[in-house]
Amino acid sequence: xxxxxxxxxxxxxxxxxxxxxxxxxxxxxxxxxxxxxxxxxxxxxxxxxxxxxxxxxxxxxxxxxxxxxxxxxxxxxxxxxxxxxxxxxxxxxxxxxxxxxxxxxxxxxxxxxxxxxxxxxxxxxxxxxxxxxxxxxxxxxxxxxxxxxxxxxxx
Numbered sequence: 001x002x003x004x005x006x007x008x009x010x011x012x013x014x015x016x017x018x019x020x021x022x023x024x025x026x027x028x029x030x031x032x033x034x035x036x037x038x039x040x041x042x043x044x045x046x047x048x049x050x051x052x053x054x055x056x057x058x059x060x061x062x063x064x065x066x067x068x069x070x071x072x073x074x075x076x077x078x079x080x081x082x083x084x085x086x087x088x089x090x091x092x093x094x095x096x097x098x099x100x101x102x103x104x105x106x107x108x109x110x111x112x113x114x115x116x117x118x119x120x121x122x123x124x125x126x127x128x129x130x131x132x133x134x135x136x137x138x139x140x141x142x143x144x145x146x147x148x149x150x151x152x153x154x155x
Contacts (some may be wrong), residue, residue: 038063041066
């Protein structure tokens with residue numbers, strides 16, 4: 001029975017090794033550029049993963065293409081431009097700030113600001129209503145006190 005957990009751990013460790021893909025580079029700078037690029041490019045068929053993290057067929061093809069382009073001597077910028085031209089700005093895991101992608105970068109802050117403004121207006125309106133109700137109650141109490149005082153003076 002003690003052997004079962006060990007076997008399960010061994011099977012899981014071999015499964016994780018199976019997904020790792022090694023590329024052989026003669027130049028360490030190209031290898032570093034490859035690692036950076038596959039961490040910057042998004043897997044287009046996966047949910048929120050880079051092509052380095054994905055085991056999808058498209059991610060494997062993109063990794064192979066990046067490898068081949070680096071081996072041909074293309075620069076990082078040339079590879080990124082090629083990928084953007086072919087797949088659009090979505091291929092970049094962190095898109096660059098441009099006019100087309102500006103909404104992606106600015107919209108969250110605008111929504112946050114609008115949310116704060118709405119909360120402020122709603123709390124302000126609630127305070128005004130509470131103050132109005134308190135004033136109405138105070139006036140009603142003052143009227144009751146005057147009425148009681150007037151009745152006390154008449155008796």
